[in-house]
Amino acid sequence: MSSRDDRTDRLPLLARVLLVDVAAVSRALERLAQSRAYPAVPNTWQITLGILRMWHRMAFRSGTVGTSRRPVRDTWRARLLVPRPVRFPFLLAERAIAPLDFSGLLSARERVIRHLLGAHHDENQFAYDLEMLQHDPGALEELAERVRAVTSGRDPRAAYLRDLTVFEGYHEDLELAVTRALQGDFGLTPADARDPDISFAAYLAWCARQPATPADTWRALRAGRFGLAEGLA
Numbered sequence: 001m002s003s004r005d006d007r008t009d010r011l012p013l014l015a016r017v018l019l020v021d022v023a024a025v026s027r028a029l030e031r032l033a034q035s036r037a038y039p040a041v042p043n044t045w046q047i048t049l050g051i052l053r054m055w056h057r058m059a060f061r062s063g064t065v066g067t068s069r070r071p072v073r074d075t076w077r078a079r080l081l082v083p084r085p086v087r088f089p090f091l092l093a094e095r096a097i098a099p100l101d102f103s104g105l106l107s108a109r110e111r112v113i114r115h116l117l118g119a120h121h122d123e124n125q126f127a128y129d130l131e132m133l134q135h136d137p138g139a140l141e142e143l144a145e146r147v148r149a150v151t152s153g154r155d156p157r158a159a160y161l162r163d164l165t166v167f168e169g170y171h172e173d174l175e176l177a178v179t180r181a182l183q184g185d186f187g188l189t190p191a192d193a194r195d196p197d198i199s200f201a202a203y204l205a206w207c208a209r210q211p212a213t214p215a216d217t218w219r220a221l222r223a224g225r226f227g228l229a230e231g232l233a
Helices: 013-019 022-035 044-060 076-080 084-093 109-118 127-133 139-151 158-164 170-181 200-208 214-222
Strands: none
Touching: 013 022, 013 044, 022 044, 044 200, 044 214, 076 158, 084 158, 109 127, 109 139, 109 158, 109 170, 127 139, 127 170, 127 200, 139 158, 139 170, 158 170
């Protein structure tokens, strides 16, 4: 197990800024630790390093977020929303993204569901959010009902949500993924299950392997044993 020392007086200003609400993140981590669902749960500093890794991904691997090789829906609105900067304000208005909550640990059930319904996830990138929802009783069932309302057209906003996710077949894929998740299958290959970009469990494991304190991180960085993309060597 990694260190569970979450004393906020030891966190530098950078961590306080990135975590947004340190106490709330700490409570979320404590709930995960108490659930015993994961072999290691990181502390708040290690989550800070995970958030920095996500920022690094956005800066240097942005092509892995919000894109797809699938065809764009043949509607004027979907074609308009293909560029991610154009999509951004609509996703904000939909409350489908929380730009300051990179780890998702501050996002309530409704926010995560809205995120899955409105923000494009390619292939099996649903897994991260579905894994988070499994800890909220009834959340996966609620998501299943709401995505079926989109795919069946019963949701009066179905056409808009389809266009907001831009690419063909998104909600059908999500419906299949949540149906599997309800059976305990998150559709992860062995490689996916180790990838912190895809799996919430892998993200927690990556964070838990990192230096437990800012001082440890600085020493590892100076020794050439730490980098944001790959973590602790």
